[in-house]
Amino acid sequence: MLRLFLCATAFLACAVGGASAGTLKDVKDREVLNCGVNSGLIGFASRDSRDEWAGFDVDLCRAIAAAVLGDPSAVEFVETTNRTRFTLLLGGDLDVLARNTTWSFATDVGVKVDFAGINYYDGQRFMVPKTLGVSSPTELNGKRVCVQPDTKTAMNLDEYFARNNITYEPVAVESTAQAQTFYLEGECEVFTGDASELAAIRAAFKAPGDHLLLDDVISKEPLGPVVRHGDDEWADVVRWVLNALISAEELGVTSVNIDEMRESTDNPEIARLLGTSGLMGEMLGLDADWAVRAIKAGGNYGEIFARNIGETTPIGLSRGLNLQWTDGGLLYSPPFR
Numbered sequence: 001m002l003r004l005f006l007c008a009t010a011f012l013a014c015a016v017g018g019a020s021a022g023t024l025k026d027v028k029d030r031e032v033l034n035c036g037v038n039s040g041l042i043g044f045a046s047r048d049s050r051d052e053w054a055g056f057d058v059d060l061c062r063a064i065a066a067a068v069l070g071d072p073s074a075v076e077f078v079e080t081t082n083r084t085r086f087t088l089l090l091g092g093d094l095d096v097l098a099r100n101t102t103w104s105f106a107t108d109v110g111v112k113v114d115f116a117g118i119n120y121y122d123g124q125r126f127m128v129p130k131t132l133g134v135s136s137p138t139e140l141n142g143k144r145v146c147v148q149p150d151t152k153t154a155m156n157l158d159e160y161f162a163r164n165n166i167t168y169e170p171v172a173v174e175s176t177a178q179a180q181t182f183y184l185e186g187e188c189e190v191f192t193g194d195a196s197e198l199a200a201i202r203a204a205f206k207a208p209g210d211h212l213l214l215d216d217v218i219s220k221e222p223l224g225p226v227v228r229h230g231d232d233e234w235a236d237v238v239r240w241v242l243n244a245l246i247s248a249e250e251l252g253v254t255s256v257n258i259d260e261m262r263e264s265t266d267n268p269e270i271a272r273l274l275g276t277s278g279l280m281g282e283m284l285g286l287d288a289d290w291a292v293r294a295i296k297a298g299g300n301y302g303e304i305f306a307r308n309i310g311e312t313t314p315i316g317l318s319r320g321l322n323l324q325w326t327d328g329g330l331l332y333s334p335p336f337r
Contacts, residue, residue, distance in 0.1 A: 023095050023227070023234035024285055027068055032076050035061035036094040039079040043200045043308050043315040044100060053077045056308040057098040059298035060119060060225060060242065064096060067241045067290040072297035081175065082151065086111050089228060096238055097226040100197060102152060116238040118224040119301075120196060121321035121330050123217035124156050127183075127191040127198045130212050137216045141166040146179040146188035148172070156219040157192055176201070194221050196309065196317060203314040237284055244291040246333040247273055248300035250324050255299040258292060272336045280336065301331065
């Protein structure tokens with residue numbers, strides 16, 4: 001009871017005393033962050049012309065490494081597939097999984113992992129050749145659809161077609177890469193998956209304009225970074241690095257103006273975010289500049305989005321639901337206070 005009273009009246013001291021354990025210590029001792037990413041999805045995680053990793057998810061990994069280790073390049077990128085991602089994470093080969101992974105009941109509770117937040121609000125859609133002549137999924141009755149059996153994508157597909165009293169011919173594939181090959185070769189007429197994934201895959205086609213992403217969204221797919229269940233200190237670090245990138249955009253802090261903002265701001269929340277007041281770094285087991293380094297690594301959330309997958313990139317994604325809550329979107333960080 002005494003400790004509960006002390007924590008209620010002096011919660012900062014209690015929080016600071018409990019930080020820095022488990023994975024956080026391992027990463028610091030190793031001096032490298034092991035980050036699981038897609039094995040090659042342009043815009044999200046792929047190797048560029050210089051054979052360096054780049055993408056939306058890659059930039060989150062670099063931000064975490066910058067916050068924890070002081071070096072955004074101190075990352076070992078580990079390629080994962082749908083089948084290997086959780087095995088590698090739970091087996092300790094990964095410190096964090098940043099790979100277009102949907103936060104669902106079965107994944108959270110069944111796989112025994114923790115989601116550290118949502119960094120992309122997505123939904124399942126359909127891609128078809130324009131020559132197919134359809135404009136809505138309800139027109140796909142009887143069409144051949146590439147799908148991996150026993151996946152949430154297959155479940156969403158079955159439920160959507162059942163709701164609309166239409167049928168489809170499943171073409172079983174073992175991977176997204178195989179689905180892409182089958183689709184381009186005409187083995188299936190329809191490619192389904194997360195909208196962001198489909199946009200990235202289409203961007204890599206020789207003639208992206210020949211393929212149409214149907215407007216209808218048939219599911220909710222909140223994507224976010226994943227950590228092992230039971231290591232709350234590490235989950236807090238990953239969660240608040242993500243929140244720092246989101247809050248920075250909302251508060252107008254960018255990779256360009258961050259030093260000026262840190263020196264001159266009179267906004268208490270910006271001061272806490274950038275470490276000029278408060279004990280937030282200590283509470284995470286980090287130093288006061290952790291968020292500054294995370295933001296400098298690749299910019300705030302908006303900068304990362306625009307550079308990797310935004311409307312001026314080959315991926316061409318609009319912000320949509322991923323706009324800040326102040327602009328009508330769902331993107332929302334708890335306050336830094």
